[in-house]
Amino acid sequence: MMKSNLSSSRRRFLKAAGGIAVALPFLESLERRTAHAQSAPIPKRFVAFHTGCGVEISRFWPTALGAISAATLTGSALEPLTPYAGQLLIPRGLQCAPRGFNFDNAQNGANDHNLGTAARLTAAALDGVGNQHYAQGISVDQEMAKSINPGGRPALTLAVGRSMDGSADGYISYLDAGKPAPRQQNPWLVYQDFVAPGASPQTMVDLVLKREQSVLDVVSEDFTRLQASPRLSQADRDKLDLHLTSIRDLETGMVSSGAIACSVPAATLTELQALNAAKVKDDANFPTIGRLQMDVLALALACGHTNVATLMWGGGEAGPVFSWLGQSNEHHLISHRVIDYGSTAPLGGALDSLHAIDQWYAGQFKYLLDKLAGYSEGGGTVLSHSVVMWCNELSNGAVHHFQDLPFVLAGSAGGALKQGQYLKVTKNPLASGPDEVTPGDDAPHNKLLTTLLNAVGATQNGARYSNFGQFGSAGECSELLA
């Protein structure tokens, strides 16, 4: 049975029939939010921005270690991020479980993309069959959300474009072992979750809340009557419990909490309202949906709806055809540099096409940073109080490498992290050949996740983190700390 995502103190249980009112989750959250707006310190935020199928590794990184500059970014996939050179932090040499940690890829026919996406934010053991391997632990974003999100609510999990049916590689965020968070694909629906339609004076808000309570009371009576039937099976009772939990986990809808007015510009609102819900995952809409998801994500962070969010582009192996870049082959085929499945015929210009895709994603990453930097707060911006992480399930997609993974961080998380630096976090020398990866046996990526948890001020039982995940090593990547 699904566990509630909320801490138990926020749940209320329906008493037996007798007309006892159900407590209002929304009034409670309204009070909490008003108090938050008046006196709370500015929270730190974390965003994971995930792309798939690896990168063109010979041109991905800045051209020299050390301080990042326009010169070192020229010609690299990251060139579009030049305006943010002074705010990037790029750790080089991290590697990931399961490859390299005695996980047998051939066991249960595991799919590398699936292994990569499932492990990327969890550093957890994986279990399953074929391309349905699920992480057996919580992901870093959801772990952060427990202590730094309002009411401990789960992190926002957005996705752009399609993923493969019946495959687990479309998930990077895990609420718990074996429990991936759903992909929210429609920015209009996400937006409506935390923005009231139009400004609402307080009297109006109070009336709506009273109305919703009365309606909910009546609906709850129908549930009680139904639950009283002796004829329901346990499975049917569980179904009703899940439904009731879903109703009582009702969040927001009415009032924003932060100092920032919670709405997008009118032109964006028009675009959101005009979306065809049946087509949000179509390849042709990939850039538009991606942009709108970033608009909504940035707003959610600025508004205090959530402090943690993930944005997954595509679904691991599944990705669009980048027709807007003049391409007509699937990203996955391009990453393997073949013209077709089963073919050895090389795809002409594959490396250039891959590099073009990487640069396009860098442009999207820049768009997100622009949005976050556009919200001023407390002498800084949402970006300066955040750490935004671009990651991938693979490094060299042609051979499915898990060593030398691309990680690009932006934002110092309120001064916790170094800025403007590209540095090795492994003692091994940088790889020199065009298709070579830098070995990182001393740099498991779980250390980066531990570092990030502490950087945003997440705690467990009040204490900092020392060793997140189930694979890797204890400690942080101290090279990254300010």
Added chain:
Amino acid sequence: MLLAALGACTGQIQGTPGEAGTGSAGSASAAGGGAKLDPGLLGPGQTAPASCTTPAVPVKTTRLARLSHKQYDGAIQALLGSSLTPSQDFVPDPSFGGFDNNADQLAVVDRGGRDFRRAAEQVAEMLVADATALARVAPCATPNDTSFGADFVSTFGLRAFRRPLVPAELTTYQGLYEKGQALVDSGSTHARGVRLVVEAMLQSPQFLYRVELADTPAENGLSRLSGYEVATRLAFALWNQPPDQRLLELAASDALSTPDAVADEAQRLLLDERARPVLEDFHRQWLGTDAYSNIARDPGLFPKFVAGIGAALQTEVQKFVSDVTFDRGLGISALLTDSTSFVNADLAAFYGLSGNFTSAFSKVQLDPSERAGLLTRIGFLAQNAHASSSAPILRGAHILKGILCREFPPPPAGAAMTPFPAFSDTIRTGRDQVTELTKSATCASCHHTFINPMGFAFEGFDAVGQRRDSDRGYALDLSGTLSLGSGDLSFNGAVDASRQIALSEEARGCYAKNWLRYFYARLDADSDACSIDLIAQKLADPSYGTKAALADLARTPSFLYRSADQP
């Protein structure tokens, strides 16, 4: 995406008969009773299949079947006369066993409660803002007082909950109606009350689920569903809408208690236009045509495969199945062999048709020597192809799994990325390559015996479904044989293969089985074998079409009874 067809089954074979519902399949046991074969199900001169000799005990099913998204929209339309489709703002429901309406799987979780609440509020607000709609749905001579509340609650409640409300419900909802003045800030007193009642009823489990609590003991030892429950099942199955006035009246007078009566009503519903989108929706899901939107091809190689043609390919299939099954009352045989199509200018160019075509679709006859039914249409062929070549393995696998319901294990990990052998003196065509690639003992046991031969029949079509007479300049070999349980298929080319597939017992049984899943909103179970076998046999008669099969599905014990020992 291309790997989905190969890799989607990863050791979990969904929908194995026998795994279904909330319990194991029933068989004739002393405790459970069972329904003897209803003679009304037999066609003229038909002998009952062996699976029909044991009395039928329905598999245990959920008593709370959440409305699918289409049914939710259909209910809003029927109740309020509105053309809103609120479900497009809901998280899409996952497919199970091929269909998104599986009652065991549909639940309200995560943001579901929020979605239903928002939809209910929007629908209720729009209703009372529309004076015409309000007058029709909630007629009231004295809108400034609450005297029409009781009438509204009981009338609207009957339609919303698909049964008369019990006294406790009438009292509760009347109480809510009377709070309208205090809780809503605009509109007449009556309108305010109506708005609250509609908002609540549309969030009630009695609206959102088909609730089936009746358990009247029947002579055959099973439990009978109530008339309202049967009416509700029938209307949602055939129209994705709640029962209409006539069905509610029949339910009230308990006139839906015999298979004949139910089948008669089924036939009435099937003649109505409201059944058309349901027939289209089944085929959309069964054939997987949603994926056509994302087929992309290099315009340098395939200039006629223009951007957006995927949508046209979906429309072609939709109009074809609608014409065959709804307008002409035909079935699986025609779907696989008929050469009728519906094309716009882009598709006409593809099919090599001459004439004046526009962006609108018109009905045409394709060349029957080249194109027969669904398996020779561009959508199916291009979806099951690679970026620049045909894909006999994908085509063969799709037909065997989807059309013939043959189960076989998924390919080993990494199989899809294994390079094809290079062309040589002995490996000259795509067929040669695939044969060579799959010649090892592990592969050949499936590939050489059935997957490849099926796919090779379609090698007369390239990567975008265009006809071709050679492959790399070499002559095509489109012949093959494979064994089905019922006998061997031996064919030459796509049209011939389609015709023989259409004649096979397996194709008829597979069609019947898939329809049973969709119609009953659950996986098939062992106890469904009789119904599936009977309908499969009848589908051999070309004049017994899909509509007739659905009328039969509405009269089986599974549709009208529950097992007596079900909780």
